[in-house]
Amino acid sequence: MNVPELKAGLARLAEPVVPAADPYGRLLRRSRRVRVRRHLAVAVAAGLAATVLVGGVALLGPRHGEPRPEVAANPRATPRLFITGGGFSWVGTDGRQVGLSPTDDLGEVLPDGRLVTRRIPGLPAVVQAVTLPEGGFVALGRRTPTEPRSFALPGASPTRASASGAMSVAVVRPDGSVRWLADTAASVLLGADDRRVYLGGAGIIALDLATGRQQSLVWPDLHADAVLASGRFAQLTGEPPGALPQTCVLELLNANTGAQSATRSLAPDDCWRDGTALSPDGRWLAIAQPGPFMGGNINELRLILLDVDTGEQTNQVLDQGPAVGNSGNVTFQGMTWLNDDGVRVVWTHLPDHVDQLYDRSEVLRMTTVTVPAQ
Amino acid sequence: MDLPGFQEFVEFRYADLLRTAYLLTGSRDAAEDLVQAALLTTMRQWRTVADPLAYVRRAMVNKRTSLWRRFGSREVLTDVPPDRSMSDGTAGRADRAELLAALGGLPVRMRAVLVLRYWEDMSEVETAQLLGCSVGTVKSQASRGLSRLRDLLRPGSAQRLGDEARVGGIE
Numbered sequence: 001m002n003v004p005e006l007k008a009g010l011a012r013l014a015e016p017v018v019p020a021a022d023p024y025g026r027l028l029r030r031s032r033r034v035r036v037r038r039h040l041a042v043a044v045a046a047g048l049a050a051t052v053l054v055g056g057v058a059l060l061g062p063r064h065g066e067p068r069p070e071v072a073a074n075p076r077a078t079p080r081l082f083i084t085g086g087g088f089s090w091v092g093t094d095g096r097q098v099g100l101s102p103t104d105d106l107g108e109v110l111p112d113g114r115l116v117t118r119r120i121p122g123l124p125a126v127v128q129a130v131t132l133p134e135g136g137f138v139a140l141g142r143r144t145p146t147e148p149r150s151f152a153l154p155g156a157s158p159t160r161a162s163a164s165g166a167m168s169v170a171v172v173r174p175d176g177s178v179r180w181l182a183d184t185a186a187s188v189l190l191g192a193d194d195r196r197v198y199l200g201g202a203g204i205i206a207l208d209l210a211t212g213r214q215q216s217l218v219w220p221d222l223h224a225d226a227v228l229a230s231g232r233f234a235q236l237t238g239e240p241p242g243a244l245p246q247t248c249v250l251e252l253l254n255a256n257t258g259a260q261s262a263t264r265s266l267a268p269d270d271c272w273r274d275g276t277a278l279s280p281d282g283r284w285l286a287i288a289q290p291g292p293f294m295g296g297n298i299n300e301l302r303l304i305l306l307d308v309d310t311g312e313q314t315n316q317v318l319d320q321g322p323a324v325g326n327s328g329n330v331t332f333q334g335m336t337w338l339n340d341d342g343v344r345v346v347w348t349h350l351p352d353h354v355d356q357l358y359d360r361s362e363v364l365r366m367t368t369v370t371v372p373a374q
Numbered sequence: 375m376d377l378p379g380f381q382e383f384v385e386f387r388y389a390d391l392l393r394t395a396y397l398l399t400g401s402r403d404a405a406e407d408l409v410q411a412a413l414l415t416t417m418r419q420w421r422t423v424a425d426p427l428a429y430v431r432r433a434m435v436n437k438r439t440s441l442w443r444r445f446g447s448r449e450v451l452t453d454v455p456p457d458r459s460m461s462d463g464t465a466g467r468a469d470r471a472e473l474l475a476a477l478g479g480l481p482v483r484m485r486a487v488l489v490l491r492y493w494e495d496m497s498e499v500e501t502a503q504l505l506g507c508s509v510g511t512v513k514s515q516a517s518r519g520l521s522r523l524r525d526l527l528r529p530g531s532a533q534r535l536g537d538e539a540r541v542g543g544i545e
Binding site: 003006010176 | 381384385386387388389390392393394396397402405406410413414417469470473474477488489492493520523524527
């Protein structure tokens with residue numbers, strides 16, 4: 001055994017060790033127990049001493065320790081809601097740029113609705129991020145800041161961030177420190193489980209969380225826009241490719257093999273593949289739908305909740321602006337399932353009259369949608 | 375209780391500390407005990423501790439060592455049964471069990487040196503400071519530890535590995 005083998009071995013050993021939820025609360029409870037035991041021991045000692053002094057006999061049986069608190073089998077950190085990029089601008093009536101400021105920053109929407117920026121050392125331009133089971137996250141981006149992408153800006157590059165430079169993937173611990181940072185051929189994050197991060201865009205790549213190694217997987221059925229939860233991928237496939245979908249199929253794939261396990265036909269208008277999220281139990285697929293493909297309000301955001309096993313679905317309007325371009329734009333930014341029953345969605349809604357460049361935090365909206373009662 | 379930053383420290387570092395403790399002890403329950411005991415010690419000294427992470431690590435290693443001195447000869451903390459796992463197709467799991475058993479066969483301080491050096495990625499100087507020994511000791515312990523692991527994991531050492539795991543580390 002040499003040093004790299006030992007390092008990899010230690011990483012493999014430590015990989016399945018996940019702490020139970022609320023470590024601080026557990027620590028405080030233990031602290032209280034220790035204190036109580038100490039006081040009890042002092043009291044018992046004093047009592048025994050008193051008993052001996054008066055010639056009595058202590059009739060105290062053995063004290064059993066308190067039962068160990070149950071350790072959750074595989075506790076999960078609360079999913080974190082990250083948003084990236086999403087800016088767009090145009091020339092306003094007075095000749096100035098107006099709209100939503102483009103940004104390279106990785107934003108995290110906290111449970112109370114505040115938007116905070118997460119900095120990743122060595123990765124200033126983040127294009128996508130997903131939560132890891134232990135509470136950290138994995139981010140995909142570039143090591144150099146992005147050139148402006150708006151077509152309206154003079155000298156702007158029309159190329160996507162992923163195409164304008166080598167991509168890197170960072171595995172970030174819950175405290176914000178970087179565990180792994182490496183270049184990657186991938187341009188999309190599909191998701192992560194306890195062991196691996198799945199990336200797409202150049203075939204499917206699996207990043208081993210224990211060793212940081214990337215490995216290509218020959219999984220031809222799995223697309224780059226799939227989402228992962230509970231041991232299965234879900235993806236929407238619209239036909240014909242590259243055109244307005246005439247048919248839409250939901251495909252479920254095994255996360256260990258990449259093999260297709262089930263399919264379900266959906267309405268063509270449900271085939272929005274840019275905003276999907278699978279509930280932690282793998283049962284519900286949330287689809288963010290910016291209105292019908294043709295003939296609808298372009299400033300609308302709907303959310304479809306689809307029971308992937310039964311096909312039951314709900315479709316509700318989350319927000320609407322005027323059905324006019326460059327006015328009251330409603331733009332989906334991201335979503336995450338908080339638990340098996342509720343998904344949190346965030347989007348931006350520009351004012352009807354847009355006269356400046358807005359930061360995301362100024363126009364961000366958020367709601368939590370629960371699954372239908374059973 | 376008003377300990378500024380302590381809660382954040384616990385929440386941010388707990389998972390990493392737990393993994394280190396697991397590598398030091400070889401048991402999830404023992405790891406949980408070790409981390410919590412070290413954190414409670416740290417909590418009492420929180421206001422005076424300059425580098426909390428180093429302090430907790432040192433507390434973990436010291437507690438592990440003193441626990442072994444008290445119970446090491448009659449208590450073996452391991453997630454695997456004394457008999458060595460045989461490969462049944464779940465190769466990764468068997469590998470892990472094998473390495474865990476091999477680590478269990480190392481003296482407790484030698485195991486700490488390997489974990490700190492090669493899991494925590496600490497330098498020889500940092501490891502020596504944390505363990506309160508010389509850099510030379512760290513170098514020799516790391517080298518001997520690797521050599522011993524190599525020996526324990528060599529094919530044909532199954533019976534020896536089982537025996538080593540059964541008696542626990544001997545310093």
